[in-house]
Amino acid sequence: MNMKALIVNEHGTVEKLSLGEFPDPQPGKGQVLIDIHAASVNFPDLLVIGGTYQNLPPRPFVPGKDLAGVVAAVGEGVTRVKPGDRVIAQIEHGAFAERAVVSEILCMVMPAAMRFEEGAAMGLxxxxxxxxxxxxxxxxxxxxxxxxxxxxxxxxxxxxxxxxxxxxxxxxxxxxxxxxxxxxxxxxxxxxxxxxxxxxxxxxxxxxxxxxxxxxxxxxxxxxxxxxxxxxxxxxxxxxxxxxxxxxxxxxxxxxxxxxxxxxxxxLQSSDYRERKPEVVRNAYEHLFALYTEGKLKPQVMAAFPMKDYVTALNTVKDRKALGKVVITMR
Ligand SMILES: NC(=O)c1ccc[n+]([C@@H]2O[C@H](COP(=O)([O-])OP(=O)(O)OC[C@H]3O[C@@H](n4cnc5c(N)ncnc54)[C@H](OP(=O)(O)O)[C@@H]3O)[C@@H](O)[C@H]2O)c1
Missing domain, CATH: 3.90.180.10 (Medium-chain alcohol dehydrogenases, catalytic domain)
Structure with missing residues (x-):
């Protein structure tokens, strides 16, 4: 099966991306399949798309580091989340798509009151x-x-x-x-x-x-x-x-x-903590979500664009116009 995704076939400007079909990811042992509802744009996405980021996968690949969605299926041995849970997660790439696979330790269950756009904006x-x-x-x-x-x-x-x-x-x-x-x-x-x-x-x-x-x-x-x-x-x-x-x-x-x-x-290289100290990431999210629930943190979603408007979404950040976060929605 295929899913809809933004795809980097060659590095360059945002306009070089394509919106097309990409193979559906499958959850392996300890992994979780997430139906993505929203993914936020981060400045490093532009570096990844442009080919100047420190960590680049082989092409073609799906960029995007920050997602919020619903657990669709879990692989063998997963105990922390179950199908139907609303979660956020950060990954090295793959968030600008309808689905992604994430290690269970990196899935954080969202507070009940948090919208998917806010969840995506509260990631990286x-x-x-x-x-x-x-x-x-x-x-x-x-x-x-x-x-x-x-x-x-x-x-x-x-x-x-x-x-x-x-x-x-x-x-x-x-x-x-x-x-x-x-x-x-x-x-x-x-x-x-x-x-x-x-x-x-x-x-x-x-x-x-x-x-x-x-x-x-x-x-x-x-x-x-x-x-x-x-x-x-x-x-x-x-x-x-x-x-x-x-x-x-x-x-x-x-x-x-x-x-x-x-x-x-x-x-500081925040993404390193995912592999090296996942417990620091989990503790941070417990703290961040508690502050959100107390009303002390309010993710600022400047705009949420459907996937087809990805050029505008990404260029808003590239052109230094973002006030808070820009989000791309998948469904
Ligand atoms: N170390 C890590 O783990 C880590 C994690 C995430 C992001 N980052 C890095 O942190 C930086 C900010 O990321 P972000 O997602 O917060 O980006 P962002 O939302 O686009 O914010 C970047 C800010 O930088 C300022 N800026 C100054 N010159 C700029 C230029 N030529 N183009 C764009 N912005 C410019 C802008 O503020 P003013 O207009 O007010 O100057 C802008 O609001 C990026 O360099 C990113 O790669 C690092």
Whole structure:
């Protein structure tokens, strides 16, 4: 049997993808077959489609990392979920399709009140924000957290999560529309990156907001000039988590500066936790879903597009227009 799926036959722009038939996946031992209802678009999908991501499967393949749906069947030995359960899961690729197969340990049963679009939007970006803040930066309540790209997928999740956990949150964004969303999502202060002389202006804006002591933690998914500016606003013993380089340039650092201020630069590759520490992922989701149920996290679904409108969905993220998350729906 075949299913409908977005297919990468050759790497390139989003327009090079095709919507076609792909063989139905079959659940093996310990695996779960999911009827996908919604899958969210993540910035790394564009890198995968473009062929510049660190982890690429052989072609043809189905991209997409974040899905929400219903368990259709389970393979031998599966005990954690059963047919009919509403779940979310993250996979390396394969979410932009009607069905996918996922290891049972990576299937998280969704809270009853959560819609599939919200579930898909609460996948990779919230896990990344959680890993960045708690696992990598070892956040303590009351600390000042600066989030870059704060109206994007990872950024907005990080703003909401940091606020929910008791941070003073500074959001860095590039437009008034994004500033409003960051404020509405809990940011205590907003600083702008679409300014002349970012290097000096950024430091002035952050110091005006929180004082010259600076910020304890930076969660940076933008890189480039924004990263460079962030390094100049760190408090003594600050921690900067490197999440991504949406701006395109991978920064380089003069490490003397880290020594002088006892600053830690910390890398994060969230997807690694799926294989290496699945219990961290499960604990994170227990925490995230509890915060959702308490009303402290609200996944922001900017738009949900049917599969046939995949070009618009993916290009909304590519063109830096996403406010929160863009979702593709399958049924
Ligand atoms: N380390 C990990 O495990 C992990 C996991 C997920 C994602 N990521 C990475 O994190 C980054 C953000 O992912 P996301 O899904 O949150 O993306 P997103 O929703 O598109 O948000 C990215 C943000 O980056 C800013 N940006 C600055 N220059 C940009 C440019 N030239 N093009 C696009 N955005 C630009 C934008 O904010 P402003 O307009 O306000 O500047 C945008 O809101 C990506 O680099 C992604 O690869 C890493």
């Amino acid at each position: 970006v919230y896990l990344t924000a959680h890993n960045a803040l708690t696992e990598r930066a070892q956040f303590r309540a009351g600390e000042i957290v600066l989030v870059t790209g704060a109206a994007g997928g990872v950024g907005l999740a990080a703003v909401q999560l940091a606020k929910a956990l008791g941070a003073v949150v500074v959001a860095a964004v590039s437009s008034e529309e994004k500033a409003q969303l960051a404020r509405a999502s809990g940011a205590d202060h907003v600083v702008r990156t679409d300014v002349p002389d970012l290097r000096e202006s950024f430091r002035k804006q952050v110091f005006d907001a929180v004082g010259k002591r600076g910020v304890d933690i930076v969660l940076d998914s933008v890189g480039g000039d924004v990263f460079d500016a962030c390094l100049r606003v760190m408090a003594w013993c600050g921690r900067l988590v490197i999440i991504g380089f949406a701006a395109g340039r991978i920064p380089e650092v003069k490490i003397g500066y880290l020594l002088v201020k006892n600053i830690a630069l910390i890398g």
